[in-house]
Amino acid sequence: MATLIEAGTTRQTARPVRRRRVPAAPYLFVAPFLVVFAAFSAYPIFFALQLSFTNWHGAGALKIIGLANYRYLLTSPDFWQSMATSGVLWLLVVPAQVLVALTIAVALRKARFRGVFSAALIAPFVTPLVAMAQVWIILFDKDFGAVNHGLSSIGLPAIGWLTTAAGAKITIALLVLWRTTGYAVILLMAGLSTIPADVYEAATIDGAGAWHQFWSITVPLVTRTLSFVVVIGTLTVFQLFAEPYVVTAGGPFNATRTAGLYLYKHITNSDLGLGAANSMLLVVMVLALSLASIRLLRSREDS
Numbered sequence: 001m002a003t004l005i006e007a008g009t010t011r012q013t014a015r016p017v018r019r020r021r022v023p024a025a026p027y028l029f030v031a032p033f034l035v036v037f038a039a040f041s042a043y044p045i046f047f048a049l050q051l052s053f054t055n056w057h058g059a060g061a062l063k064i065i066g067l068a069n070y071r072y073l074l075t076s077p078d079f080w081q082s083m084a085t086s087g088v089l090w091l092l093v094v095p096a097q098v099l100v101a102l103t104i105a106v107a108l109r110k111a112r113f114r115g116v117f118s119a120a121l122i123a124p125f126v127t128p129l130v131a132m133a134q135v136w137i138i139l140f141d142k143d144f145g146a147v148n149h150g151l152s153s154i155g156l157p158a159i160g161w162l163t164t165a166a167g168a169k170i171t172i173a174l175l176v177l178w179r180t181t182g183y184a185v186i187l188l189m190a191g192l193s194t195i196p197a198d199v200y201e202a203a204t205i206d207g208a209g210a211w212h213q214f215w216s217i218t219v220p221l222v223t224r225t226l227s228f229v230v231v232i233g234t235l236t237v238f239q240l241f242a243e244p245y246v247v248t249a250g251g252p253f254n255a256t257r258t259a260g261l262y263l264y265k266h267i268t269n270s271d272l273g274l275g276a277a278n279s280m281l282l283v284v285m286v287l288a289l290s291l292a293s294i295r296l297l298r299s300r301e302d303s
Helices: 002-013 025-051 068-074 077-107 114-126 129-139 146-153 165-192 197-205 210-221 223-238 242-247 259-268 272-302
Strands: none
Touching: 025 272, 068 272, 077 165, 077 210, 077 223, 077 259, 077 272, 114 165, 129 146, 129 165, 129 242, 165 223, 165 242, 197 210, 210 223, 223 272, 242 259, 259 272
16 A cells, blocks of 8 residues: 555656746737847947947047046046036026926816817927027027017116027026926826825815915825926936027037037047047936936925
8 A cells, every 4th residue: 555655656746847838929029129229229328338448430440448538528627517517507497497397287287278288388399499499599689689679678788698608508598498398297287187186175175275285285296207307307408409509509608518519529529439438427427416306306205
């Protein structure tokens, strides 16, 4: 009897275990994206990183020079001036964009004809940038612009919007705000639509006013969308190229030479290794600024 039990146990343990088949269909569906991502995103990033350690000028073999490009940039006054200019534009654009976009989004939350307003808000974002920049040049012309004409009509002096350092920065910031704020409003309206109406009804029953509801309910519950808007705004500002290139050409006296324009200078000089190092430093700094902004907003959400 014991022998038969041992024989049966041996046969059971010797039975081959079937391996679970892994379905191939999900991987086949995502394969086209992975191929495109590897070809047009991952490979260029790694190649740019490799290029940043060379002095390649577009032809010939890559010659590794170590950290020379990074040392040059980190000790270059022109590099830090371009970063400072982008930083000033960030202070002029992103906080104002968040405040204005959130105010408009809250105002339109229960408005009629929201589709019409949404189309009007998104129109500047999809309008060709060069055409808008040309209109901006005409509007802010010191002698014949409509803006200075309006200031003169109320007794204020004309301002050199495009001929002074401060005026040029403000002009570029206003152009970026006018072009991108509508897109931020659309994002925030989507975020506001996820807040349950019951929350506001309960707050109203408890006697909370409009301002208390906005600060204690709306802002905390829309913080993640605000974080996304801040990140998008940061990327937009530090990649600015067309606006200062067309409106001011980086002037006056390099006052509007942004990080994007300074990077463009390396490309036009065929100094691609230095340009790649510049782009890597720009990525690190933008990432740090975005994470700091998100952390600041998340601290409000956690509180």
